[in-house]
Amino acid sequence: MSLLEGLGNGLIEALIALLMLGVNLLPESFSAAFEYRFMQRALLTAVLVGAICGLLSSFVVLKRWSLLGDAISHAVLPGVAIAYLLGWPFFIGAFITGALTSLGIGAIERHTRIKPDAAMGLMFTAAFALGIVIISKIASSTHLMHILFGNVLGVQTSALLLTLMAGLVTLLAVWLAYRPLLLYTFDPQQAQALGFNVGLIHYGLIMLLTLTIVASLETVGIILVVAMLITPGATAHLLTDRFKPMLAISVLVGIASAVAGLLLSFHFDVASGGAIVLVATALFCLTLFAAPRHGLVVRLWQRARLSR
Amino acid sequence: MTDAPALEARRLFAAYHREPVLSDISLTLAAGQWTAIVGPNGAGKSSLLKVVLGTLRPLRGELRVLGASASQQRRAGKIAYMPQHEQVEWDFPVSVRETVMTGRYGLMRRDPWWQRVVPQRWANSLHRDAVDEALDAVDMREHAARPIGELSGGQKKRVMLARALAQQAEILLLDEPLAGVDPPSERLILRMLERERRAGRSIVMVTHDLPSARQHADQVALINHVLVGIGAPDEMLSDAMLAQLAVGGSPKGGLCVAA
Numbered sequence: 376m377s378l379l380e381g382l383g384n385g386l387i388e389a390l391i392a393l394l395m396l397g398v399n400l401l402p403e404s405f406s407a408a409f410e411y412r413f414m415q416r417a418l419l420t421a422v423l424v425g426a427i428c429g430l431l432s433s434f435v436v437l438k439r440w441s442l443l444g445d446a447i448s449h450a451v452l453p454g455v456a457i458a459y460l461l462g463w464p465f466f467i468g469a470f471i472t473g474a475l476t477s478l479g480i481g482a483i484e485r486h487t488r489i490k491p492d493a494a495m496g497l498m499f500t501a502a503f504a505l506g507i508v509i510i511s512k513i514a515s516s517t518h519l520m521h522i523l524f525g526n527v528l529g530v531q532t533s534a535l536l537l538t539l540m541a542g543l544v545t546l547l548a549v550w551l552a553y554r555p556l557l558l559y560t561f562d563p564q565q566a567q568a569l570g571f572n573v574g575l576i577h578y579g580l581i582m583l584l585t586l587t588i589v590a591s592l593e594t595v596g597i598i599l600v601v602a603m604l605i606t607p608g609a610t611a612h613l614l615t616d617r618f619k620p621m622l623a624i625s626v627l628v629g630i631a632s633a634v635a636g637l638l639l640s641f642h643f644d645v646a647s648g649g650a651i652v653l654v655a656t657a658l659f660c661l662t663l664f665a666a667p668r669h670g671l672v673v674r675l676w677q678r679a680r681l682s683r
Numbered sequence: 684m685t686d687a688p689a690l691e692a693r694r695l696f697a698a699y700h701r702e703p704v705l706s707d708i709s710l711t712l713a714a715g716q717w718t719a720i721v722g723p724n725g726a727g728k729s730s731l732l733k734v735v736l737g738t739l740r741p742l743r744g745e746l747r748v749l750g751a752s753a754s755q756q757r758r759a760g761k762i763a764y765m766p767q768h769e770q771v772e773w774d775f776p777v778s779v780r781e782t783v784m785t786g787r788y789g790l791m792r793r794d795p796w797w798q799r800v801v802p803q804r805w806a807n808s809l810h811r812d813a814v815d816e817a818l819d820a821v822d823m824r825e826h827a828a829r830p831i832g833e834l835s836g837g838q839k840k841r842v843m844l845a846r847a848l849a850q851q852a853e854i855l856l857l858d859e860p861l862a863g864v865d866p867p868s869e870r871l872i873l874r875m876l877e878r879e880r881r882a883g884r885s886i887v888m889v890t891h892d893l894p895s896a897r898q899h900a901d902q903v904a905l906i907n908h909v910l911v912g913i914g915a916p917d918e919m920l921s922d923a924m925l926a927q928l929a930v931g932g933s934p935k936g937g938l939c940v941a942a
Binding site: 437488550551553554555557558560561562563564565567568569570571612615616617618620621 | 700733736737738754757758759760762763764766770771772775776777778781782785788789791799800830832833846850856
């Protein structure tokens with residue numbers, strides 16, 4: 376265990392050093408904030424969380440899973456609480472309740488006349504309520520606030536390691552299963568016709584989502600993580616008509632929002648999760664107006680030209 | 684291999700949420716034939732295709748595809764599928780070439796593992812050649828780099844046909860391949876399907892287009908939840924049979940024809 380820990384710490388130090396090489400090239404006013412140790416760790420966390428959320432947000436947006444992402448992120452709360460009670464790693468508990476909730480949603484959808492959106496709303500609010508009740512009994516309200524809204528400036532080593540691991544797993548999974556994931560997102564019927572195991576792909580993707588959500592817990596928090604799973608992908612969708620560039624753009628938007636939000640949070644002493652999401656939203660609005668092909672300005676201009 | 688029928692259903696029942704869509708369907712489609720499936724909207728024509736594709740699980744009954752189970756043949760890449768227009772996410776950020784390439788994804792699983800982690804241009808050129816050929820066949824090579832959302836209705840259909848062709852499967856399942864298509868595209872699609880049949884492939888086409896069914900299909904299956912009839916196009920598309928199809932048919936009579 377101590378060997379693993381040492382290895383993890385070494386990796387974190389190496390990555391921070393690498394990031395600082397880049398930061399030190401930037402102007403003094405920008406890089407000054409990163410002289411603090413806690414800011415360096417926050418920067419690494421922000422980059423990682425921005426990257427994995429961005430990567431998955433393309434799938435979430437194209438698969439119309441926004442509400443499902445929201446559902447899983449809320450459903451994670453009771454798992455975190457129970458894991459805390461039992462002294463387990465957060466991820467285990469979060470994953471169990473996240474997966475149970477998505478199974479429950481599927482079961483209600485299939486076997487009753489309740490529509491999918493109602494099934495999701497029903498299940499995730501119930502899970503969330505359970506989480507709130509447990510946490511109100513066992514933890515201080517500051518602790519609850521940190522889980523709900525994130526606190527990247529005070530990120531723990533264990534959380535940073537988890538984020539790093541989640542990032543590696545997600546990256547590897549998307550790289551190795553790129554074709555099944557693309558096909559399942561684009562045309563699940565074709566995936567089935569070609570004999571792919573669509574159940575495995577479906578739950579694999581849900582598992583990656585859960586992993587990402589748990590990894591982002593300390594940075595943006597449960598309530599706002601879904602924004603990072605929607606906004607970068609939506610922004611990228613407006614900017615390109617190709618899949619791989621869309622993945623790349625949404626990763627960049629995720630990283631840029633996380634880093635800029637972190638800086639805003641540091642300079643103005645505001646909540647990091649909120650700041651990160653607001654930056655992402657600002658980037659989306661900018662794109663909505665100014666995107667070269669799908670932006671509002673271009674569309675209005677084209678319409679005006681056509682009607683003339 | 685060629686002796687086994689392309690599709691053999693025995694007493695097939697299927698339902699969506701307790702709403703029955705297919706009831707007691709028994710039919711045998713010989714390999715190498717072009718079959719048109721005709722019936723009213725919501726009569727279970729697409730559902731029959733979905734049972735073959737594995738997206739709809741039958742409640743009862745048996746289905747054999749080329750002498751083996753459907754799931755075996757899907758994994759073997761023997762079944763290609765061309766979806767209805769509404770089934771496709773046209774906003775999806777893929778180019779025409781990438782879309783057609785997805786037809787090869789099943790076969791790519793047989794490639795050595797390292798090919799899936801390197802860019803496509805270093806991987807097996809077999810797949811690229813098949814895609815180029817399919818794009819040429821439907822006359823879409825010059826549009827290969829365009830996003831699929833930009834295409835016209837007929838071009839979109841041709842791309843989906845190209846995807847099915849690129850797979851080089853034994854059976855082509857087509858859901859309304861001629862709906863909303865301009866006349867030149869329609870002629871092109873029918874010409875390509877003729878070519879595929881001459882190459883020994885089986886074609887199963889759900890359609891509302893009776894003239895083309897009459898002209899091109901070897902046989903027509905009339906389906907309105909039950910099998911109303913199956914036989915030669917002229918016989919099945921007679922006024923009397925079509926009237927019977929509209930009222931839901933007599934399952935007994937239909938089954939006798941099928942047997």
